[in-house]
Amino acid sequence: MDKKNPKILIVGPDRTLQREVESALAAIEDINPVTIYAPDFRQGIESARNRRPEMALVEMGRDNRYLRMFVEEVGAASPETAIAAVFHPSTFSEHASESEVVIEALRLGVQDFLRRPISSKDLEQFLQRTFKYAVGRQSQQGIIATFFSNKGGVGKSTLAVNVACALGKTAPGRVLLVDGSLQMGVCANLLDMTPRTSIMDAVRERDRLDETLVRELSVLHEPSGVHLLAAPADAVEASKVDDELMSRVLTLARRAFDYVVVDTFPMLDSVMMAVLDLADRRFLVTESVVPTLRGALRLLKTLDDVRIPSEGRRIVLNRYSTFDGNLRPDDVAKRIGSAVEHVVPYQKKLLVAANLGTPYIFSAGVASDFRRAIGKIVEDIQGARTGSRSSGARSTKEVNA
Ligand SMILES: Nc1ncnc2c1ncn2[C@@H]1O[C@H](COP(=O)(O)OP(=O)(O)O)[C@@H](O)[C@H]1O
Ligand SMILES: [Mg+2]
Secondary structure, eight states: OOSSSOEEEEEOSSTHHHHHHHHHHHTSTTOOOEEEEESSHHHHHHHHHHHOOSEEEEEOOSOOHHHHHHHHHHHHHOTTOEEEEEEOHHHHTTTSOHHHHHHHHHHHTOOEEEESSOOHHHHHHHHHHHHHHHHHHHTTSOEEEEEEOSSTTSSHHHHHHHHHHHHHHHSTTOEEEEEEOGGGOOHHHHTTOOOSOOHHHHHHTGGGOOHHHHHHHSEEETTTTEEEEOOOSOHHHHTTOOHHHHHHHHHHHHHHOSEEEEEEOSSOSHHHHHHHHHOSEEEEEEOSOHHHHHHHHHHHHHHHHTTOOSTTEEEEEEEEOOOTTOOOHHHHHHHHTSOOOEEEEOOTHHHHHHHHTOOGGGTSOTTOHHHHHHHHHHHHHHHHHHSOOOOOOOOHHHHHO
16 A cells, blocks of 8 residues: 555546546645546456456446446455545436445445545545545555565575575465576475476466466465465566566565565566566665665666656665675665665575475574574565554656656
């Protein structure tokens, strides 16, 4: 839920409703919403499914049959969307009293009502009610954490796998590792698994994808209690996974699991944006190597440009060692203009662990620096369950729209 940049779906046969909503929104302070317009219920359902708006404002007619279908379909495809029915008092005067219509719509599952012309005050109150309601609902959803960078070889996959396994110990069966490094997934290898299903099956089953299916497509890694949704075996096929599919998989996954850890490919494409968009914790993995840090600084700027909020973002300095002349976390922070929240030490045994397919976290000593660093990241992720949530950034598409 992004209170500053909520996505608002507007469904109505003509664009005057959109203009009305937009001018009412313009008068509300401190928000910068993204509006999505759909001329009819069918397209409205499609947009709700793909864009998962925080709220939908739906023009109500005299016949509630389509509204019923809309409420049901959106409830299934995007349950986090709050639906308000919008009506013109004059529509009903001769046919039914306003209260009858309102009661009927409430029975259908509409959460709120707005009279046209829509006033800023009414709309603002609706936004506030929605946010308040969403806080309760969101706390039941799983947390999404991702490890990302614009550079390969910095340790994204290593961290994603080890963190997922450490989380799995605290919540067996309730952690999903998604190998979003689609072009070159290594998570299965790092866990010594050869899963028969992958995210490609989600592409094939696109139309009947739900949370049960996401669970079925993932494979349990018994030693850790983590489920893995593997990357496609074939890099050409992998290009069929688009941002829409990734958003759907993650939104469904967070309903079926307490924690969803996403490994990524080092490229800021629309799939990565979809992941960043939904993640509660975004761990930018970097190293104390000047060219890598320059890249990280550029990436941070880009993220600001596309308005991925800095809240929930963490800098992880990986493969750190204190040999003379190495940049310290403080130096790194200065160079990239952002605090370094996590430092993961260099650990040469990670290489052996990778070759064996046994995550190092299993053999790391209880008091080892590596285990401690992973433990701190785990706590940071767990903190998102109770503490500050930060999901709902905007995707590039919306920014450009
Ligand atoms: N903290 C670390 N200490 C030592 N080696 C590491 C560390 N983190 C990652 N590595 C090694 O670096 C290599 C690249 O890591 P990987 O996780 O595959 O990076 P990425 O997913 O960013 O491409 C691997 O060989 C891995 O074992
Ligand atoms: Mg990787």
